[in-house]
Amino acid sequence: MAKNLSGDLTVASANRLADGVVVFLDDKGHWTRHLEQAALARDKRASELLLARARAESFSVVDPFLVAVAEDEQGDLEPISLREKIRVSGLTFEAIAADAVRYA
Amino acid sequence: MPLYREGSLQPVDATGPAPLPLEEWLKAPMQAVSLANTDQPDALSMRLSRLKLVVLHFPKFTDGRAYSQARLLRGRMGYRGELRATGAVLRDQLPFLLRCGFDSFESDQPGFGVALARARSLFSVVYQGAEDNRATVALLRLRQHRQPAELAAD
């Protein structure tokens, strides 16, 4: 069960400039593809700082913003909104493969 | 803001009288006027021949009203003096600005002068007629089409 659904927990996310890939800011100020490596802000003040840091590191990404996340007992993070869930885990249906004649 | 004209990679000095906003100019029509992009170019028609400078404004580079003003001034009203773009003027607008009849530009974007020098050569063909009087593709095709027939008739 998620511990925190209030939206107080946030991570900073953006799309990578060169290829559009979804990335998160980690503690070292690098952008990572892995949500589990993201720097986590636990309150409003920390969120503001996180966003400011993300903006300062935005040379290689586009328009950083905060994503509200929930944390479970194991410390695993999951975005709260469906939109952000989809950004993290991809399409919610199976796309056609390049070589597929899937529906035949 | 630095002022650029074709023929110089570096900013040039602004000379001549300072442009007046339209309202003031209407009271005392001097040689230079500055229009908001909601002003009617028609308002200048009485004194057009005396004008040496018209400044048109781009409050944001995505606000394209001044392109229409420029074309009306040049194409419809026959204004031949200096036509200056000011406000948010970026190098990637230059091919459009030049085609609409602008000939001086205020911009603080680095590299603007170099971009201006290259702007006319970015596109060697144009589809639509505008204020730079370049031959359109349609015209070139017609010429190409007609030429052999004319030669044969000689």
Added chain:
Amino acid sequence: MPDTHFYHYDKYDRTLLSERVEQFRDQVRRRLAGELTEEQFKPLRLTNGLYLQLHAYMLRIAIPYGTLSSRQLRQLAAIARKYDKGYGHFTTRQNLQLNWIRLEDAPDAVAMLAEVDMHSIQTSGNVVRNTTADHFAGAAADEIEDPRVWCEIVRQWSTLHPEFSFLPRKFKIAITGSPNDRAAVRIHDVGLRLWRNEQGETGFEVIVGGGLGRTPMIGKTVRAFLPKDEMLAYLEAVLRVYNRYGRRDNLFKARIKILVHEIGIEKMREEVEAEYAAIKDSALKLDPQTIEAIAAHFAPPPLPHRPAISGEVERLKLEEPDFALWLKSNTAPHKLAGYRIVTASLKPAGAPPGDASSVQMEGVADIADAYSQSEVRVSHEQNLVLPHVAVEDLPAVYRALAGLGFAEANVGKITDIIACPGLDYCALANARSIPVAQRISNHFANLARQHDIGDLKVKISGCINACGHHHVGHIGILGVDKNGVELYQISLGGDVDFGKTALGDIIGPAVAADRIVEAVDALVRTYLDRREEGERFVDAYRRIGVEPFKESVYAAV
């Protein structure tokens, strides 16, 4: 000899395209080097069709007037394979969207497009967009004139137009040459409808201010009859009035439909006509030779005489019920008796509507080479069309399409769903569209039942921008977000057919995502119970009104 029976580029078109590719390459380089901010770069990439979506860049490629050669379609497949994940999405605006393009690769991808005389110029941004046309153009039995000639003239005039590259908002033009409007001209910023007046001359009815989105409006006639050679002068007048007076203070009020609504069609007409009077005798007037030269490109392909009746078709009709259904729904009359227009359904049961893999695109290209003069069309209903198929070849084409999964006999039926990409891809979305379409499609997969239900257009959008045209669906479904939960608003009675164009009425509170199939099923059952002989869903709705439908839906969900 050109390999197409539609416009082929000459040296001028090619030069412009390659110069544009180089300009874009330089812009991308400057962005990656940090010389351009995102704010400065965004309008530049958008006018080259490049969006930043939820998890990647998306490249929207124009398919002018929906017409493609097999060679072009193969190249699209190759680009999708090389720079994307090997599939693409055909949209309601006769574009192809590739969903996983890298910014770094985008200049190379558009260079590959240019190799086959295609581009992504002005497929986004506040500019004149890709001009759309009847997807049966040049083949339809009911056609007065081929509208694509005029679309191509508009394409050239609007490409990099110096005055109209920073409009208040996007600007979409559609042109139809048939009395049965398949281009939805009344829901575009400008719609042009070719018709023949009492003197026997053809000209355009000019319709302005239509559009869907947040404030859906049906376009109004600004000019009943416009001589064809004055088309560009008139368009330039409309655009100039819009560029000068369209609202720029509020993104949601910036389309021309709001201007027309606020000042009224009479005032709009006055402004446009005054501007038009000043320019109509300028160089914008089209030279007859120019028109002729472009029209010559669209000369009908030399179709040999073929028999109108085929024994094999007749036999197969009796033996294979699915083939008989396919003939009925997926083929349409051609202007020559020995031919049919075949629609390849990109809506097999459970598939994301409008998606095709590279292999499927190549497969369609092969079929076009063998049976349809190497020509393919893209419809705004997100299907592909083979415009010139001989009646005798129908069984072979049916089998070949079936091999690709594109022979579902459902064109115009309930599973021929239009759906936008929705929240799975789109950065603006409120809710998902594709999974909803898939569930409805699976539920109604039975073909005989679909044919019994008859013509029924289901259109789904993931947000109020209405890329899925939900307002004009017989059943429209709009995804909304309520406190992070996806809900779907249902509307009924929309229509795009000419003379009947109507916006749907919302029936009541939005329905939960997992009840949407039940809701649609209830609508269909109500229709089946109440319909009269030969009455379509939407006709029954018009006759009996919203109440019975509403009742059944809310009883079911």
